[in-house]
Amino acid sequence: MKKEIIFNMKSPYRDDFRIHAFSFGKGAKSLAIVGAMRGDEIQQQYICSQLIKTLTTMEEENKISPDCKITVIPSANPFSMNIGKRFWALDGTDINRMFPGYDLGETTQRIAASLFKAIEGYEYGIQLASFYMPGDFIPHVRMLQTGYEAIEEARLFGLPYVCIRQPIPFDTTMLNYNWQLWGTKAFSVYGGQTNNIEDQSTNLTIDSILRFMKKIRVIQNFKQKPGFHAMIMAEEKLITVKADKGGIFYRLKSPNDNVRAGEIIGNIIHPYEGNIISNIISPEDGIVFFGHNKPLVLQGSPLFKIIVD
Amino acid sequence: MIKTVVSSALPIDEKLRIKKNVITNGNSKKRICIVTGTHGDELEGQYVCFEIIKRIQENITMLDGTIEVYPALNPLGIDSITRGIPNFDLDMNRIFPGNPDGSMAEAAAYAICEDLKGADMVIDIHSSNIFLREIPQVRINVDDADKLIPFAKMLNINFIWVHDAATVLRATLAHSLNSNNTPTLVVEMGVGMRINHKMGNNLVDGILNLMNNIGIWKDKIDAKLIAEPTVSRGDEVIFLNAAASGIFITEARNHTIVEKGEEIGKIVDPLTGKVCQHIFATQKGLLFTIRAYPVVYEGSLVARIHRL
Numbered sequence: 358m359k360k361e362i363i364f365n366m367k368s369p370y371r372d373d374f375r376i377h378a379f380s381f382g383k384g385a386k387s388l389a390i391v392g393a394m395r396g397d398e399i400q401q402q403y404i405c406s407q408l409i410k411t412l413t414t415m416e417e418e419n420k421i422s423p424d425c426k427i428t429v430i431p432s433a434n435p436f437s438m439n440i441g442k443r444f445w446a447l448d449g450t451d452i453n454r455m456f457p458g459y460d461l462g463e464t465t466q467r468i469a470a471s472l473f474k475a476i477e478g479y480e481y482g483i484q485l486a487s488f489y490m491p492g493d494f495i496p497h498v499r500m501l502q503t504g505y506e507a508i509e510e511a512r513l514f515g516l517p518y519v520c521i522r523q524p525i526p527f528d529t530t531m532l533n534y535n536w537q538l539w540g541t542k543a544f545s546v547y548g549g550q551t552n553n554i555e556d557q558s559t560n561l562t563i564d565s566i567l568r569f570m571k572k573i574r575v576i577q578n579f580k581q582k583p584g585f586h587a588m589i590m591a592e593e594k595l596i597t598v599k600a601d602k603g604g605i606f607y608r609l610k611s612p613n614d615n616v617r618a619g620e621i622i623g624n625i626i627h628p629y630e631g632n633i634i635s636n637i638i639s640p641e642d643g644i645v646f647f648g649h650n651k652p653l654v655l656q657g658s659p660l661f662k663i664i665v666d
Numbered sequence: 667m668i669k670t671v672v673s674s675a676l677p678i679d680e681k682l683r684i685k686k687n688v689i690t691n692g693n694s695k696k697r698i699c700i701v702t703g704t705h706g707d708e709l710e711g712q713y714v715c716f717e718i719i720k721r722i723q724e725n726i727t728m729l730d731g732t733i734e735v736y737p738a739l740n741p742l743g744i745d746s747i748t749r750g751i752p753n754f755d756l757d758m759n760r761i762f763p764g765n766p767d768g769s770m771a772e773a774a775a776y777a778i779c780e781d782l783k784g785a786d787m788v789i790d791i792h793s794s795n796i797f798l799r800e801i802p803q804v805r806i807n808v809d810d811a812d813k814l815i816p817f818a819k820m821l822n823i824n825f826i827w828v829h830d831a832a833t834v835l836r837a838t839l840a841h842s843l844n845s846n847n848t849p850t851l852v853v854e855m856g857v858g859m860r861i862n863h864k865m866g867n868n869l870v871d872g873i874l875n876l877m878n879n880i881g882i883w884k885d886k887i888d889a890k891l892i893a894e895p896t897v898s899r900g901d902e903v904i905f906l907n908a909a910a911s912g913i914f915i916t917e918a919r920n921h922t923i924v925e926k927g928e929e930i931g932k933i934v935d936p937l938t939g940k941v942c943q944h945i946f947a948t949q950k951g952l953l954f955t956i957r958a959y960p961v962v963y964e965g966s967l968v969a970r971i972h973r974l
Contacts, residue, residue: 464965489755526836603675628678656675
């Protein structure tokens with residue numbers, strides 16, 4: 358294992374800001390993995406730490422394939438994580454909205470540029486990402502349709518679903534989008550949650566990445582666990598069920614649960630009087646793909662996304 | 667008349683309401699919209715809304731058409747000194763034209779956009795952020811420059827910056843409206859969390875001048891009183907970014923001509939008493955942006971100069 362600092366910056370009052378990269382094997386740039394870019398992506402960083410531990414052992418046991426280099430960057434934002442902020446602490450900017458970065462630009466553009474330089478040119482790229490709405494998912498691979506997306510290879514993770522969607526203008530500054538445009542087969546893996554490292558989905562995500570590594574032959578002599586033959590679905594085909602009232606949300610169905618048309622899948626409860634003011638009804642038969650997981654909801658908030666096809 | 671554009675229940679005994687004041691007089695069907703408060707830390711537009719409503723109501727017979735004033739597209743943000751929408755990850759000015767099936771914020775953005783469509787002119791007022799102080803200026807996407815510059819010149823501002831058509835900016839309110847044939851001018855002025863009355867009054871004069879020129883306001887404003895802005899096109903803007911982390915101190919004044927090699931400011935270390943970096947103008951030009959918030963990291967923007 359080779360450990361190096363790919364970005365170092367002095368802070369006015371804190372310790373230096375550092376981004377570490379851990380590399381395994383030698384030769385062709387085969388796979389790069391990026392963990393936390395936001396300060397609350399603790400599960401994402403934890404998954405990377407476990408992969409680094411596993412790959413360290415594998416390298417000692419000659420299980421990294423010849424002419425394959427794997428690089429893992431567990432965190433691009435330890436500063437925000439250390440003080441409990443999601444975005445860059447000084448100005449609130451999001452590193453994952455700064456790609457491909459600019460080495461003469463603003464601070465987070467420079468961070469993104471250094472990170473991108475370190476992971477550019479790899480054949481495959483995995484980002485452990487988090488969603489902009491509060492909730493949990495069925496673990497899945499998510500990709501933007503840039504025209505370069507490698508949908509069939511996304512199935513090699515063996516996760517149940519591959520979710521694809523058309524990019525909107527704001528997406529053009531994300532890592533996944535730019536990685537694809539620069540020739541890397543890029544996948545965003547959503548493990549389910551962000552803050553919880555003891556969730557079952559954490560191990561599922563680690564297993565899926567190891568399975569993917571075996572399938573693309575960057576690791577060898579490794580017995581992977583069986584996976585799913587993923588269903589590929591377009592995000593716009595998911596049915597969104599929204600809150601018709603604001604209040605306290607009581608979720609009755611979780612990701613991966615089957616639901617029937619007309620079934621009550623959640624309640625909204627009056628915040629003072631305790632009675633149910635709205636039953637959340639599934640409009641169709643399907644499987645819950647995403648579920649809001651905070652106790653408070655605003656009127657109009659998406660509460661569930663349901664797979665109906 | 668006060669109208670509610672968006673109404674949505676918050677979890678506990680409160681409604682989020684995005685409101686506008688609609689003032690109509692005369693027979694003209696023309697409509698101008700003044701919108702601001704997208705970012706909760708930008709307050710210059712609050713004074714402009716107050717002042718323009720006051721002046722129009724005091725001289726209502728001069729109005730021939732409709733003016734709609736939206737002081738707070740992000741009322742929760744303004745009320746809680748939060749730049750973004752509280753409890754929402756994305757910058758509100760990066761989610762337009764919105765999505766009726768999306769989150770509350772995306773649905774609100776959609777409703778706002780639909781409400782503004784078809785106006786004869788929209789003025790979207792911003793005031794930088796807490797980090798940078800800006801001279802009064804209009805920013806225009808290069809794709810809309812020919813159409814919008816004549817109107818921007820009516821606004822009594824000092825500077826027009828025609829910038830590149832970055833893909834990410836397609837998600838702004840102004841781009842969404844301009845691409846739907848609703849002409850929209852973006853004004854940037856002042857600094858976050860503060861109000862500069864003089865800048866506000868000048869812009870109000872400019873808005874009334876623009877209204878006069880498009881036939882909504884009968885009182886003609888003396889053209890000599892309207893500022894002639896510098897127009898910056900192409901590659902004429904120089905960015906000065908910090909090369910060191912520390913505290914930025916400056917004696918430089920915005921809206922002045924700086925010479926090549928002139929010191930704009932320095933970055934110092936309060937612990938050691940050392941100067942970490944002297945920042946010099948790399949070209950002669952108009953200083954139109956200067957850093958207001960002293961703490962800087964490597965890369966922080968400290969000044970922008972329009973090359974002369």
